[in-house]
Amino acid sequence: MIRKALEHGDGILRLAPAWVPRSFCIPGKRIKLHHDDYYAFGANRGGIDERWLSSTTKADNGPLTTPDEGLSYVVFEDGGKVNKFLLLDAVAELGADLLGAGMWEKYGKWPIYSKFFDNRAPLPHHLHHDEKHAKMVGQEPKPEAYYFSPHMNNYGAEFPYTFFGLEPGTTKADARHCLEIWNQGDNHITDISKAYRLELGTGWYVPPGVLHAPGSLCTYEPQWASDVFAMFQSLVSEVPIAWEFLVKNVPEDKREDLDFIVGLLDWETNVDPSFKAHYFRPPVPVRPVGEMEAEGYLEKWITYGNPYFAAKELWVLPGRTVKIHDAGAYGFIMVQGHGTVSKWPVETPSRIRFGQLTSDEFFVSAKAAVDGVTIHNPSTTDPIVMLKHFGPHPDAPQ
Numbered sequence: 372m373i374r375k376a377l378e379h380g381d382g383i384l385r386l387a388p389a390w391v392p393r394s395f396c397i398p399g400k401r402i403k404l405h406h407d408d409y410y411a412f413g414a415n416r417g418g419i420d421e422r423w424l425s426s427t428t429k430a431d432n433g434p435l436t437t438p439d440e441g442l443s444y445v446v447f448e449d450g451g452k453v454n455k456f457l458l459l460d461a462v463a464e465l466g467a468d469l470l471g472a473g474m475w476e477k478y479g480k481w482p483i484y485s486k487f488f489d490n491r492a493p494l495p496h497h498l499h500h501d502e503k504h505a506k507m508v509g510q511e512p513k514p515e516a517y518y519f520s521p522h523m524n525n526y527g528a529e530f531p532y533t534f535f536g537l538e539p540g541t542t543k544a545d546a547r548h549c550l551e552i553w554n555q556g557d558n559h560i561t562d563i564s565k566a567y568r569l570e571l572g573t574g575w576y577v578p579p580g581v582l583h584a585p586g587s588l589c590t591y592e593p594q595w596a597s598d599v600f601a602m603f604q605s606l607v608s609e610v611p612i613a614w615e616f617l618v619k620n621v622p623e624d625k626r627e628d629l630d631f632i633v634g635l636l637d638w639e640t641n642v643d644p645s646f647k648a649h650y651f652r653p654p655v656p657v658r659p660v661g662e663m664e665a666e667g668y669l670e671k672w673i674t675y676g677n678p679y680f681a682a683k684e685l686w687v688l689p690g691r692t693v694k695i696h697d698a699g700a701y702g703f704i705m706v707q708g709h710g711t712v713s714k715w716p717v718e719t720p721s722r723i724r725f726g727q728l729t730s731d732e733f734f735v736s737a738k739a740a741v742d743g744v745t746i747h748n749p750s751t752t753d754p755i756v757m758l759k760h761f762g763p764h765p766d767a768p769q
Contacts, residue, residue: 497600
């Protein structure tokens with residue numbers, strides 16, 4: 372069935388939405404989920420504030436996590452019957468036929484995924500582990516990137532600012548003190564950090580080991596295939612954060628070792644006085660804008676400058692048909708418009724019920740990407756806009 376689905380789709384697989392709740396988050400309600408369905412996993416699980424895209428990574432949401440939480444399903448309609456199977460299983464079965472020989476030989480898996488993160492308030496100041504510390508608990512490291520899509524943000528919610536790293540001159544003793552006073556309420560970790568106002572149409576790259584407290588814009592997040600983290604902030608929007616969220620990915624014998632926990636920080640990067648110059652990511656056109664417009668499209672890099680993943684935003688102008696070539700496999704999500712991608716009808720829903728199938732998310736095999744994907748926009752007024760997430764990409768600006 373998996374091979375038949377790939378052949379039937381001309382090398383492109385249709386994906387179903389993968390919704391993920393977080394017990395410590397309040398949904399911002401900008402990811403198009405029906406208003407009655409934000410607590411579809413149960414109120415005890417928290418609200419749904421994430422949609423995972425092209426995911427072969429299972430969410431790590433504690434003992435109540437469902438068996439397939441965070442995993443993308445492929446949808447294949449055959450003979451009037453709707454079949455579903457995990458993208459994870461498709462990767463295992465197809466290997467290089469889906470991902471390309473280079474990626475399959477190097478990683479033996481689809482090594483990234485993306486998501487829409489949609490929280491009404493900021494997240495706690497936290498980090499994702501580097502390779503050394505992630506391996507201690509059997510996990511992968513997690514670099515990640517942000518893009519603030521204008522199409523996904525009709526309002527900024529409570530705090531559209533993100534703290535990154537620590538103020539230059541901060542000492543490890545300062546950070547340790549914030550852990551010492553954890554149970555006194557606000558541990559004041561953001562007092563020794565710096566917040567940046569988030570700009571629509573731009574993004575950031577966040578290496579492992581760097582503290583960050585994502586602001587309240589709905590965020591498109593390409594990232595490495597991992598769900599490892601450590602929360603360093605004890606109180607956010609007057610909501611206490613349990614110590615367990617700090618140490619859930621710390622070895623059992625180190626969960627009260629404050630020096631070890633502070634050691635999770637990539638110290639030099641956290642106190643980098645030129646942090647924005649190194650990690651802010653304004654969009655970069657893929658080609659000269661005039662040339663692309665003449666051919667009927669606009670495309671720009673929105674995630675780049677790292678060895679792990681890349682992303683593009685593609686616009687196909689009204690009434691135009693284009694053929695787009697890429698260097699490797701990728702997933703994409705529609706954020707505006709309708710039309711066709713290869714033989715597939717694509718459309719951007721305005722509201723989605725939990726469990727409903729859509730035609731807004733797909734996965735493009737390496738061969739189809741290299742050969743070129745034909746996109747037709749039948750509208751006379753509305754552009755097609757999609758976000759495309761890749762693994763390591765040879766053409767991305769460095």
